[in-house]
Amino acid sequence: MKDLVTSAKTEVSEQKGQDATQRRVWIKNEAARVGLAETLSTYVMMAFGLGSVAQVVTGQGAFGQYISINIAFGLAVAMGTYVGGKVSGAHMNGAVSFTMCVFGRLTWKMLPLYICAQLLGSFLASGTIYAIYYEAIHNYCGGNLTVTGPKATAGIFATYPAPYLSLVAGFVDQVFGTAMLLLCVMALSDQKNKPPPAGCEPVIVGLLVMLIGMSLGSNSGYAINPTRDIAPRVFTAIAGWGSEVFRAGHCWWWVPLVAPSVGGVLGAGVYKAFVELHHPHPSEQNRVQVEDEVIPLVKRV
Amino acid sequence: MKDLVTSAKTEVSEQKGQDATQRRVWIKNEAARVGLAETLSTYVMMAFGLGSVAQVVTGQGAFGQYISINIAFGLAVAMGTYVGGKVSGAHMNGAVSFTMCVFGRLTWKMLPLYICAQLLGSFLASGTIYAIYYEAIHNYCGGNLTVTGPKATAGIFATYPAPYLSLVAGFVDQVFGTAMLLLCVMALSDQKNKPPPAGCEPVIVGLLVMLIGMSLGSNSGYAINPTRDIAPRVFTAIAGWGSEVFRAGHCWWWVPLVAPSVGGVLGAGVYKAFVELHHPHPSEQNRVQVEDEVIPLVKRV
């Protein structure tokens, strides 16, 4: 026991040394800190997410089904959010960052930083997952990297619409999916409503993304995120799938870029219009609290 | 860094301006606030829920199975509850509102408002999901919108009983399912029992609905909710499925309207009779706390 305490004391002084080191490499610049955290959290989310698609596609049913992708992408969002956490807020989604700017929760000046960090994290994750599943993918498709057809593998990285889907319907689908995402994210972060306990939000947002995949996923693969979609698409164009990734689905590529930004603002706006704007003002709080004592049961479930 | 602070200060004054705007559109009327929140929360729940059925039916096994619907409807209830939250309590279910009135947790005067809001939210969600899955549904059924048969699609929106089910058995099934729902909801909101942590209730209620779908779902599709069922049924009657939606299943349509209201009161009453009524009174609290110190272990698991 004594040795243990002694060694622990040594450790303490070591830790002080470590603190000094930490101080040396410590980045005071807020923007750099935010950029690093946003890049890493997007990387984590995308690596787990794309990995699950790669596993299901190349596993041909033996290593998970569509529902595995829904669950995995949801958990991937949760883990990414824990990583970026309080530092960058872990948007990991250009449409989320854009919506936050529109509603004054993020300065416009920070938007390019978030977008770049997200694109970088997403691109690096695409490369990593291609490297990790390189042999699995080539074993599955016989080395023939295709965008459509029975052994298509481009869908591991970017989203493509179902064969029956028109471009207009796909655009609406992406607007609506992202609107539902932001509507719920605004509700979950509304401290005057019924937010989840501190530290649980990442899991709840993960469940939300899982739900969107189970409910609004079959039409066009629920990108609901411009930076999540374009970076892997560019990666696949470079890595061997070629320019077909931009031509497929009647030039589908631009839809996940534009529609989610529209949908995000729409969904967040609807939540504000229906709920957030009407919360009692602090000046009215007293009156309401009295009411609360009188009819507290309207609010309980 | 300085720029950032400056821009942030500008933002603050902007925010004050925004507060003024907010004040202008702010709805002081409690009923209007509750109605808006209940409409939006029901819309969110129904859009996600119906979306998951549409995805599973039109996906023909490639985009989820029955269990996906169970999980998605559960999570849909959770998200709807976060949206309506403290404002309306997010009943999203006429049988819940009715039961709350019966047990004095909601004034009867508010009931029509809740019912209307739920019907409106549910109807709008049906329309939205039909629009979002329009091409998928028509691609699946070849444009022939039917209520029964191998390519039936009316079941995406409203519930229909299994072929073997008699009307009486279906009625009992719906009474029982809703009774279990309300029994557990009463337990989960009983602050003298063992309620979930604040902010977690929406997820637990969502798990409860998921459980009901996995356990009491195959007989007649677990409507357990009059407003959830009738609004989409009316929508389908208008949108092209015709009056068959009311004739199918021996005129099944009225069962999810009536049975859940009976079941809700029954289930909540059973919980009250077995547990809630017998909690020690505050005046008895002291005596009981002493006992607690003596045999605290009866209560621990």
Next chain:
Amino acid sequence: MKDLVTSAKTEVSEQKGQDATQRRVWIKNEAARVGLAETLSTYVMMAFGLGSVAQVVTGQGAFGQYISINIAFGLAVAMGTYVGGKVSGAHMNGAVSFTMCVFGRLTWKMLPLYICAQLLGSFLASGTIYAIYYEAIHNYCGGNLTVTGPKATAGIFATYPAPYLSLVAGFVDQVFGTAMLLLCVMALSDQKNKPPPAGCEPVIVGLLVMLIGMSLGSNSGYAINPTRDIAPRVFTAIAGWGSEVFRAGHCWWWVPLVAPSVGGVLGAGVYKAFVELHHPHPSEQNRVQVEDEVIPLVKRV
């Protein structure tokens, strides 16, 4: 708004009247309160649990697979625990109550009450589920209620061993499954270790039961609970399956009665021997807290 407040005031006086009513029916007797709560919580757990098996068996793959039963039984335990909660502790399992008695967490005098309440709740739930799924079961098996064979339905209610399993191996299987259950339950309720947050325990115990079903379920159906198994077995014997329910599986019926009680004590004892007994005493707390400051990181994950 004024009307609302007025009606709310009326409601308050009504509530006082209700309090008087409540006082009249209020059961002061601790044993009766505990018995009612334990009966209801067991009923809820068993109704949801058996319902999920009935749904999967009669649904023939269209309404869930084996994993649905695992998830549903886990959530059923969670909901039952919320119902019985602080009143009875919601053991819902004779082996849990027995083990709590052995380790002094429940007075032996209370054991018969718990057992009777559990048997009653379990029996009533069996009857309810048979009623709810009566038409589904008879439609599935053509009215021929059998214990073994391709259309066997007795397994909806009680557990039966796999064809390959010997009685000794089955006994060991049940001892081990229940040992794992109680080992983890003791850990989860050990306040000096790392217990889940207050109000989350029911869900974590539910996840534990779900895990046991996914990990130790295929040999003999993870009864791990004497009262959960015998009551439905007796019900089926009476309801039409006949005495075969006791003869099947080399007279399997007594194994889930005896083995879980042995296993429960074993598992709880192992946890105590490996962890609980060695927690630092309060008198040693100071010394340990000092150590904690020195090497706090051993304990973090």
Next chain:
Amino acid sequence: MKDLVTSAKTEVSEQKGQDATQRRVWIKNEAARVGLAETLSTYVMMAFGLGSVAQVVTGQGAFGQYISINIAFGLAVAMGTYVGGKVSGAHMNGAVSFTMCVFGRLTWKMLPLYICAQLLGSFLASGTIYAIYYEAIHNYCGGNLTVTGPKATAGIFATYPAPYLSLVAGFVDQVFGTAMLLLCVMALSDQKNKPPPAGCEPVIVGLLVMLIGMSLGSNSGYAINPTRDIAPRVFTAIAGWGSEVFRAGHCWWWVPLVAPSVGGVLGAGVYKAFVELHHPHPSEQNRVQVEDEVIPLVKRV
């Protein structure tokens, strides 16, 4: 009621007696306490984890699919963590312990103890699961214990690479999987970021392991843990599968021993480099808190 109180008082004096007993067997030695807790938590995790693989393999699709293994291993980690909890930290993974040493969260002196405890727990769990599933395994494979081929059962215990996987790719796969594990574990335990609520960490870490299995599991079975892999491998070598368990997959056995240790340090280092090192120092805290008031919304999601 009176009897109950009396018997309870007796119990209290009994409990004092029990305390004395407890005091006698109480282990003051910190190392012994930690070793026992780490052994038991690893045992619990491995028994549940291997049990789920045994169930899925021998059940041939009737008792769960690949996703059941992912879920079960995740929950197994959660339960193991609750068991080891605050006593040992429940690493249950040699690569985690090693990484904790590298980053000063565990004294190097403790590392051999953790490794031995993990090996012991893992070995005992392998033996237990072989005993519990002995008849199931022999019924499945006809008594012929093989490492490869259609009825191979060695994969129940240790991991083996996919046929298409080269040794280099497998090494990278294991480095990456463990890097992602430790990256996220470091984020989840970073109190200056957004950690889960106290008592919820075990479940979140369990979800993380579940995610790794769904996302990075198909190449080589996500050992991501040297002690989890080698102990069962040695067990199978002894128990009848023979030395083939070391030769299979181009002598795969050493990869899960070496690669996770490399990956763990890499992943934890990346998190530190991208996020943890740059948290504002306490001396800077004031300045940052002011900023927080000005632009608090950057951090909210």
